[in-house]
Amino acid sequence: MTEREKQIPMAETGDEAERILVVDDDPSMRIALMETVKRLGYVVQGAADGTEALERMTRFRPWLVVTDLRMPRLTGLELIKEMKARAPQTAIVLMTAYGTIETAVEAMKLGASEYLLKPFSMDVLERVIMNLKAGREDGVGIGQSVHQVEHRALLSQDPGMVRLLSTIEGVASSQATVLIHGESGTGKELLARFIHLRSPRAHRPFIAVNCAALPDGLLESELFGHERGAFTGAVIRKVGKFEMAHTGTLLLDEISEMDLALQAKLLRVLQEREVDRIGGRDPVPVNIRVIATTNRILYREVEQGRFREDLYYRLNVFPVTVPPLRERLVDIPVLARHFVNQSAMRNGLTPPVLSDAALAHLQRLPWKGNVRELENVMERALLLAGQGPILPEHCPPERSEEVTIPLVRAIQPANGSLWEMERELIFKTLARVKDNRTHAAKELGISIRTLRNKLREYREGEHSASRTA
Numbered sequence: 208m209t210e211r212e213k214q215i216p217m218a219e220t221g222d223e224a225e226r227i228l229v230v231d232d233d234p235s236m237r238i239a240l241m242e243t244v245k246r247l248g249y250v251v252q253g254a255a256d257g258t259e260a261l262e263r264m265t266r267f268r269p270w271l272v273v274t275d276l277r278m279p280r281l282t283g284l285e286l287i288k289e290m291k292a293r294a295p296q297t298a299i300v301l302m303t304a305y306g307t308i309e310t311a312v313e314a315m316k317l318g319a320s321e322y323l324l325k326p327f328s329m330d331v332l333e334r335v336i337m338n339l340k341a342g343r344e345d346g347v348g349i350g351q352s353v354h355q356v357e358h359r360a361l362l363s364q365d366p367g368m369v370r371l372l373s374t375i376e377g378v379a380s381s382q383a384t385v386l387i388h389g390e391s392g393t394g395k396e397l398l399a400r401f402i403h404l405r406s407p408r409a410h411r412p413f414i415a416v417n418c419a420a421l422p423d424g425l426l427e428s429e430l431f432g433h434e435r436g437a438f439t440g441a442v443i444r445k446v447g448k449f450e451m452a453h454t455g456t457l458l459l460d461e462i463s464e465m466d467l468a469l470q471a472k473l474l475r476v477l478q479e480r481e482v483d484r485i486g487g488r489d490p491v492p493v494n495i496r497v498i499a500t501t502n503r504i505l506y507r508e509v510e511q512g513r514f515r516e517d518l519y520y521r522l523n524v525f526p527v528t529v530p531p532l533r534e535r536l537v538d539i540p541v542l543a544r545h546f547v548n549q550s551a552m553r554n555g556l557t558p559p560v561l562s563d564a565a566l567a568h569l570q571r572l573p574w575k576g577n578v579r580e581l582e583n584v585m586e587r588a589l590l591l592a593g594q595g596p597i598l599p600e601h602c603p604p605e606r607s608e609e610v611t612i613p614l615v616r617a618i619q620p621a622n623g624s625l626w627e628m629e630r631e632l633i634f635k636t637l638a639r640v641k642d643n644r645t646h647a648a649k650e651l652g653i654s655i656r657t658l659r660n661k662l663r664e665y666r667e668g669e670h671s672a673s674r675t676a
């Protein structure tokens with residue numbers, strides 16, 4: 208192409224918002240893609256590799272480029288880099304094969320809007336294009352700056368954590384699914400909100416669903432919603448969390464606790480980008496960015512057959528591990544002061560001095576409950592210290608020993624009282640923590656899985672009891 212051509216300011220083919228460029232070195236794939244795009248009403252052009260794509264872009268000025276990853280001459284990644292430099296507003300959808308998923312992550316970091324895992328149906332491509340288009344028209348553009356007042360700051364001075372945050376800032380602007388792993392109380396949910404607030408969806412809904420807090424059946428209707436009369440008790444129509452999160456971010460908290468049947472349904476939503484309401488007739492298209500958290504090592508769950516491998520790969524696009532508090536001791540003074548000040552403000556008190564001795568003591572504690580525990584400890588320290596400075600004795604850890612309540616196993620309902628006592632204990636605990644199974648399990652000193660099995664056992668017990676009655 209000549210220098211003169213490069214300077215041509217506008218394309219000659221009408222409105223920019225109607226043009227899409229398809230880049231693939233496989234001619235039959237390229238033609239199929241171009242036909243789909245044309246059917247959607249767009250003006251389309253094709254290119255066989257990155258170099259040709261760049262040449263065409265100058266004249267054609269598409270709003271969207273759909274490109275293959277592996278191509279001769281200029282690869283998809285190089286193309287993205289080049290495009291972001293020349294036309295940063297152009298949206299990019301990347302097509303990638305199973306084996307190149309890591310490169311796809313790289314591409315999202317460079318600013319691709321979406322990726323499609325091959326093979327995909329043309330329906331999926333249609334939906335992705337429609338979602339991107341809708342996002343643009345709503346002003347959810349790429350590179351749009353976001354000014355958001357956060358009422359909860361995420362503080363850290365730990366070099367590893369700071370590095371993690373800056374990487375995350377990069378990925379936040381893409382649509383990439385982020386999988387956050389970390390011990391309980393490390394700040395996973397806070398990090399999820401941080402990502403949302405730094406994404407183009409910041410002014411859109413952020414919807415969190417705790418997959419461990421609800422029994423399986425309820426979780427399904429919570430996520431998918433249901434039509435009126437879909438099942439006994441469904442007296443009104445209920446909008447599911449997927450739909451509520453439309454155009455925004457959905458946080459699937461404690462994803463490892465979702466049962467396998469629901470995992471399959473979730474996978475379908477993530478792949479097809481549409482939701483089937485329980486009892487509904489037509490699927491509802493949804494445009495959501497997903498963030499998931501887990502305090503288990505999810506791959507281990509896959510190996511144990513408790514988590515679907517295909518879903519794992521869908522979620523694990525951008526994996527992040529939040530280090531436990533005991534591995535970032537420099538954060539302890541920062542956070543301790545922050546929590547004391549916050550708590551003082553809430554209680555209308557002047558923030559007290561935090562003594563060096565107290566800080567040294569805090570840095571030696573095991574912090575099994577991580578930042579959440581530190582928050583609680585500092586809140587209590589403020590009250591214990593009265594008006595004076597906070598000293599080591601004001602800061603005992605939450606639980607010096609793990610409290611474990613022995614649970615009765617393998618006793619049949621008919622055998623009576625021990626089983627009953629255990630059941631009562633479990634139900635009382637659940638009621639106290641408002642049905643949050645994670646918290647209940649923690650209080651009871653058992654795993655969520657054990658708790659779930661117990662609850663299932665009770666349900667089954669009830670059914671057989673009502674049958675014999």
Ligand SMILES: Nc1ncnc2c1ncn2[C@@H]1O[C@H](COP(=O)(O)OP(=O)(O)OP(=O)(O)O)[C@@H](O)[C@H]1O
Pocket residue numbers: 359360361362363389390391392393394395396397398502542578579582
């Ligand atoms: N870096 C941080 N700066 C300020 N506050 C923090 C930070 N990390 C965590 N917190 C606070 O600690 C508490 C626990 O954080 P959060 O709920 O995000 O943890 P979590 O990893 O999701 O825990 P769980 O696994 O138990 O659900 C919250 O009140 C949060 O605001």
Ligand SMILES: [Mg+2]
Pocket residue numbers: 395396460500
């Ligand atoms: Mg959480």
